[in-house]
Amino acid sequence: MSGPEPLVLGIETSCDETGIGIVRGTKLLANVISSSMDEHARYGGVVPEVAARAHLEALVPALRAALAEADVALADLDAIAVTSGPGLSGALMVGVGAAKALALALDKPLYAVNHLVGHVGADVLRDDGSEIELPTIALLVSGGHTSLLLVRDLVSDVELLGETIDDAAGEAFDKVARLLGLPYPGGPHIDRVGIGGNPSAIRFPRGLSNPKDFEKHRYDFSFSGLKTAVARWVEQRGDAGDDIPIADVAASFREAVVDVLLTKAIAACVDLGVPRLLLGGGVVANARLRELAAERSKAAGVELRVPPLSLCTDNGAMIAALGAQLIMAGHAPSDLGFGADSTLPVTTIQA
Amino acid sequence: MLLAIDTSAGTSVAVVDRDAGILSELNESDTRRHAEVIGILIQAALRDAGVAVTDLSGVAVGMGPGPFTGLRVGIAAARAFAFGAGKPVVPVVSHDAVAFSRAVPTLVVTDARRREVYWSAYSGSDAEGLPIRAGGPGLTPPDSLADSVPDFADYERVDAAVVSAASLGLVAELLYLHHRPFAGGEALYLRSPDVTLSAGPKRVS
Numbered sequence A: 001m002s003g004p005e006p007l008v009l010g011i012e013t014s015c016d017e018t019g020i021g022i023v024r025g026t027k028l029l030a031n032v033i034s035s036s037m038d039e040h041a042r043y044g045g046v047v048p049e050v051a052a053r054a055h056l057e058a059l060v061p062a063l064r065a066a067l068a069e070a071d072v073a074l075a076d077l078d079a080i081a082v083t084s085g086p087g088l089s090g091a092l093m094v095g096v097g098a099a100k101a102l103a104l105a106l107d108k109p110l111y112a113v114n115h116l117v118g119h120v121g122a123d124v125l126r127d128d129g130s131e132i133e134l135p136t137i138a139l140l141v142s143g144g145h146t147s148l149l150l151v152r153d154l155v156s157d158v159e160l161l162g163e164t165i166d167d168a169a170g171e172a173f174d175k176v177a178r179l180l181g182l183p184y185p186g187g188p189h190i191d192r193v194g195i196g197g198n199p200s201a202i203r204f205p206r207g208l209s210n211p212k213d214f215e216k217h218r219y220d221f222s223f224s225g226l227k228t229a230v231a232r233w234v235e236q237r238g239d240a241g242d243d244i245p246i247a248d249v250a251a252s253f254r255e256a257v258v259d260v261l262l263t264k265a266i267a268a269c270v271d272l273g274v275p276r277l278l279l280g281g282g283v284v285a286n287a288r289l290r291e292l293a294a295e296r297s298k299a300a301g302v303e304l305r306v307p308p309l310s311l312c313t314d315n316g317a318m319i320a321a322l323g324a325q326l327i328m329a330g331h332a333p334s335d336l337g338f339g340a341d342s343t344l345p346v347t348t349i350q351a
Numbered sequence B: 001m002l003l004a005i006d007t008s009a010g011t012s013v014a015v016v017d018r019d020a021g022i023l024s025e026l027n028e029s030d031t032r033r034h035a036e037v038i039g040i041l042i043q044a045a046l047r048d049a050g051v052a053v054t055d056l057s058g059v060a061v062g063m064g065p066g067p068f069t070g071l072r073v074g075i076a077a078a079r080a081f082a083f084g085a086g087k088p089v090v091p092v093v094s095h096d097a098v099a100f101s102r103a104v105p106t107l108v109v110t111d112a113r114r115r116e117v118y119w120s121a122y123s124g125s126d127a128e129g130l131p132i133r134a135g136g137p138g139l140t141p142p143d144s145l146a147d148s149v150p151d152f153a154d155y156e157r158v159d160a161a162v163v164s165a166a167s168l169g170l171v172a173e174l175l176y177l178h179h180r181p182f183a184g185g186e187a188l189y190l191r192s193p194d195v196t197l198s199a200g201p202k203r204v205s
């Protein structure tokens, strides 16, 4: 190793972003993201095969761009890190195959890491000098996942408290956008048409929030019922020949999503006596989510941490950062025989 | 000297040399373990051949046709290895490896899953020993092969369950030696991605 701070290149291909990041310890040197989002737009959601094909084409150009951005040579790297799961298996396999071959060509150690824990790891790259304090609750929200984690140690102790039992929150945004006739991805468009709307105009349901759900699903989420409720409400208005108050529908729907996300996240902080909440995932781009998170955290005496948005969406830098954490903690590289695991549990931080 | 990788059927990795021939070849026939075994096989192929990365002049890779998920693992690995080693990628049509060194007209048929097959027709070998492709690669249900392949009756049919990376590498060496064009840079999926286009919002009530 060239110094105490390992120079690590991270490869992320679990969904529709081809991410290549380079870090030196906790310092971000490059974060190159090539997204196939536009190709999915006409289908209204991520098409796994389209995403996987795009990864194959984007991979080497993104590697080249990241090395240029970081101004380092391949030979300078201390290790390669790659997402081995969870995610779309065909997409993951592109990154896994490439990472193994690159590590062998360079004769560098390879670390196979967990994508969700990577989202938490992104926080170490903040350049404001503040350090992540543990334990923390982490709420990870994207088009692919909605998970609530208890992180006691980034490289050795992560527990899944709850997750969505049907749609991811980002998926709910996409589906509701579609039924309102808005383009993909839904989040920004729901935000746009919701401007000026009354978030309490319509009381849409909060999934798994009844006392009877609490026994089994205290920290789990469900968004398919919410989507159906919005669809039914819009249909009934349409059938009655009334205009659809689209701003109110969008604002009320969004409020239902962020309300349930933060109610459960803050409840976890309080229940477990962990006064820290970290946000991650692409849905963090939603301004209302960040706003309500700040409000509720303050009220509950919880410290809120939100990494910069470019590190919240799927990216290779967070994978490199987690790899660097593993190396600095003295973990051995992964065996070369690991596979892509679409359902890799968060307890498996390194495959 | 080339590292050669093909994942259009199982996973096959070899090291070949224009003069010394096949230095090593490793195969895993399981068509669901490409991502797991690719690294182990590359490592073993180099070790068995006693070759360092710096000894290689390039990386040959089978571009298919092949079922997409597995096919991509080999192409991704070949591109990343070549990028890491600072060497060129030599893309080759995978069926050429099966037809290689067969002088008689040959119809190469491989499994495309979903009750379809990939095919390529070769009229024989040229003076340099390279297979001459007369038709394909194509995709068709097995029952329709006779209709899909022009002059079907003229070919000896070879159903290949494995595509040898060593043969593929030797084809690549010959293409390079005789300044022949390589295959294109695009994976030969021959199938559009599976997508279910949105038919518009469905009623829920």
Ligand SMILES: [Zn+2]
Pocket: A115, A119, A142, A144, A145, A281, A282, A313, A314
């Ligand atoms: Zn993610």
